[in-house]
Amino acid sequence: MAGHFIIIGRLGQVAAATSAIASSTGHTVRHLARPDIDLAQPGTIARALDPVLQAAPPGSVLINAAAYTDVNGAESEPALAQAVNAVTPGIIAERCGQANIPLIHLSTDYVYDGQKNTPYLETDPVRPLCVYGRSKLAGDEAVQRSGARHVIVRTSAVFSGSGQNFLRTMLELGSRQDQVRVVHDQRTCPTAAADIAAAIIAIADQLTDDPAQTGIFNFCGDTPRSWAEFAADIFHTAARLGATPVRVERIGSEDFPSPASRPAYSVLACDAIFRAFGISQPDYLEALDLNVAHALAAPQPR
Numbered sequence: 001m002a003g004h005f006i007i008i009g010r011l012g013q014v015a016a017a018t019s020a021i022a023s024s025t026g027h028t029v030r031h032l033a034r035p036d037i038d039l040a041q042p043g044t045i046a047r048a049l050d051p052v053l054q055a056a057p058p059g060s061v062l063i064n065a066a067a068y069t070d071v072n073g074a075e076s077e078p079a080l081a082q083a084v085n086a087v088t089p090g091i092i093a094e095r096c097g098q099a100n101i102p103l104i105h106l107s108t109d110y111v112y113d114g115q116k117n118t119p120y121l122e123t124d125p126v127r128p129l130c131v132y133g134r135s136k137l138a139g140d141e142a143v144q145r146s147g148a149r150h151v152i153v154r155t156s157a158v159f160s161g162s163g164q165n166f167l168r169t170m171l172e173l174g175s176r177q178d179q180v181r182v183v184h185d186q187r188t189c190p191t192a193a194a195d196i197a198a199a200i201i202a203i204a205d206q207l208t209d210d211p212a213q214t215g216i217f218n219f220c221g222d223t224p225r226s227w228a229e230f231a232a233d234i235f236h237t238a239a240r241l242g243a244t245p246v247r248v249e250r251i252g253s254e255d256f257p258s259p260a261s262r263p264a265y266s267v268l269a270c271d272a273i274f275r276a277f278g279i280s281q282p283d284y285l286e287a288l289d290l291n292v293a294h295a296l297a298a299p300q301p302r
Contacts, residue, residue, distance in 0.1 A: 003059040003208055004028045005201075006052060006101075008037065008092065009066030013160045014106060017197035018063060025201070030056075039066055040080055042087045046095055053099035061204040062096050064089060064105045067136070071110070074132040075259040085135035090142025097148035102207040104200055109156035109188060109220070111137040114263025121269050122154070122216045130260035140216065151203050152216040153196070153273075156266055157230065160193040161294025166227070170234045171295055174246035184228035184250035187265045189220035192287035199279050206277055213276060218268035221284035226250075233285070237292040 005022050009015030010033035019029050030052065037048040053062070067085050068074060074081035089105055096103040110133035111126045128134045143150050159167040173180050199219050207213055225233065228250040235246040253262075273279045 003061060003205065004030070004057050005204060006030045006032060006056060006060060006062040008032045008039070008062070008064045011163070012065055013158055013163045013165060013193035014196050014200070015065040016163070017160065017193040018065060018200055021194065021197050022201055027201070033066070039084045039088045042083055042091055045088055045091045049092065049095050050099075053095060053101055056099070056101060059208045061102045061104060061207055062092070063200055063204065064092055064103065065200075067106065068132070071130060071132045071262070072259045074135065075130065078131045078135075081131055081135040082138070085132070086138035086142060089139035090146060093143040093146030093148040093150060096150075097146050102149040102151075102204075103143065104203055104207070105139070105143050105150060105152045106196070106200075107140050107152050107154040107216075108133065108136045109154060109266035109268055110263060111140065111154065112263050112266050114186075114265045116265060119267045119269035120218065122218055122272055129263060132260060149207065149214055151207065151214060153200065153203070154216060154218050154268065155191050155196055156220045156268060157188045157190040158193050158196065159190055159288075159291060161291040162298055166190075166230065167234055167288075167291060168295055170231050171238060171243075171292070174235055174238065174243070177246070178244070179247045179249055180231060181249045181251050181256070182228040182231040183253050183256050184226045185252050185264060186262055187224055187226050187267060189222070189224050189267050190230050190284055190288070191219070191221040192282065192284075192291055194290075195221070195282035195287055198282075199273070202279055203277055217273040217276065218270050219273050219279065220268045220270060220281065221287065222281040223284040224267045225284075233288055234292060237288055238296060241293055241296055243296060
């Protein structure tokens, strides 16, 4: 059943994909993004959001797809990361609760410390290693405390054929050099933005029918990869589509110093989202083919 989505964010990978899929499936979409709303200014959120929530038609769902996502940048801008990722989501959730509008909030695998060697469950202890992860966890907890009907979707290694992401970065590097060095001792599950968007829409459609659905759910692509393996998959796919082959040199994290610590293993178990919403893990390689083809046809970021 078609509904009305209020999407916070406009240009981000998941926000753009959610808008495109929702519009193509008969849903109506209202975007909230700068300058109309500034997540870095928590004191202004209620004033910007309340009129939109009050005017929202029955069956509306708010989707918060915006965040401070620069993992390394957060180390030098912790106050900004905290405002955008921790404080503002709590305010958004509180306003949604008062308006009786369900909230879907996007989160991250970086809330885990990477010490497991089996996929993380939603019930596993959280211990983020970096400012970004801590700010996102604080946002999750604020949403949970708010009293709003909510679903928090934790995902990982988001990629698409447009925007700024690992896939586009690799293709840009590969256009200038025949070898790249990529970390091989951090393992995650790459997830296409369009697949996350489709899952969000499926959840939103069910939230309007079943008020009891709430909680945290993992969602990611179906194939665990190290970042080096992910890069090799990108270049293999690109070469098959006519690009110049590029070799990947696998290196350790100690050979690629980074301001932010990242989990060595952040593969997510996705059984709960299937049980609750009937959403299966998407085919990583199929999504990669589509997005590499799209990226090769578009200008690369500089």
